[in-house]
Amino acid sequence: MGNASAAEGSPDSVGKVELVYWPIRAKNMASALALELGGFDWDMGAGPGSKGTGDLWAEWLEIKPDCTWKFLPNLVLPGGARIGSELAILQFLARKSKLLAGSSDKDFMISQELLHQSEELYQKISSKVPTIMAKDKSPEEFEKFMAGADQMAHSKEYGLQVYLAQFDEFYTKCGGSGGCFTSSGETIGECKLFATLHLLPPLQSSEVFAKCPNVALFYESFAMKAKVKAVMEKHIDNKPQYFIQPPSVANQ
Numbered sequence: 001m002g003n004a005s006a007a008e009g010s011p012d013s014v015g016k017v018e019l020v021y022w023p024i025r026a027k028n029m030a031s032a033l034a035l036e037l038g039g040f041d042w043d044m045g046a047g048p049g050s051k052g053t054g055d056l057w058a059e060w061l062e063i064k065p066d067c068t069w070k071f072l073p074n075l076v077l078p079g080g081a082r083i084g085s086e087l088a089i090l091q092f093l094a095r096k097s098k099l100l101a102g103s104s105d106k107d108f109m110i111s112q113e114l115l116h117q118s119e120e121l122y123q124k125i126s127s128k129v130p131t132i133m134a135k136d137k138s139p140e141e142f143e144k145f146m147a148g149a150d151q152m153a154h155s156k157e158y159g160l161q162v163y164l165a166q167f168d169e170f171y172t173k174c175g176g177s178g179g180c181f182t183s184s185g186e187t188i189g190e191c192k193l194f195a196t197l198h199l200l201p202p203l204q205s206s207e208v209f210a211k212c213p214n215v216a217l218f219y220e221s222f223a224m225k226a227k228v229k230a231v232m233e234k235h236i237d238n239k240p241q242y243f244i245q246p247p248s249v250a251n252q
Helices: 002-008 029-037 056-066 086-096 105-128 139-147 160-173 188-197 213-223 226-236
Strands: 017-020 042-044 074-076
Antiparallel strands (some): 017 074
């Protein structure tokens, strides 16, 4: 009975899975990193653009009815069952991998804090930063967000530098060392944080982390992991960046 339970709670028990997403660099990163670091048997599935028709929207409309919440990413399990949001995918993977969940209660709590605060930052980026699909967002709002550092503002007004400073302080509070927030440095929270941070240098250069040395150390250390480098090279960094500078800023 104990052996059966252990098998059910392991990456090997899941079987071959596919991660389905758009051919861009955004919400595919954290799940891909967790799948690789967690030791799962996986690959990228057939998403919009995989047919090579040149009409991504038409290909998406073919896929959309099968998606759990009618958006991507989806994790397709053996037999065709789907997990239909990024956070749900990450939590499922953590249920199957102690490494991803955190090897202690402390690591679990740290990972969960990073997971949800990184999503908070992602949603703020989504509201303030233009995308390849919506390039006309306010340049003034973009600049205000990127430079915003007032931690005494209402949370809805937090700028990017507030979030980075909070992550920097949290690293110290939770006893981070060697670029790791947790003992392994490879929890789903750290995967999600790295994926969110990876969106930022193209928007403001590597100097975006200049005032937050702990964040910079985490980002650089995580990026140097062999499995991370392999995933980013094969599946992520060869895709277009979804979030972009406003045209008026990019052309300066």
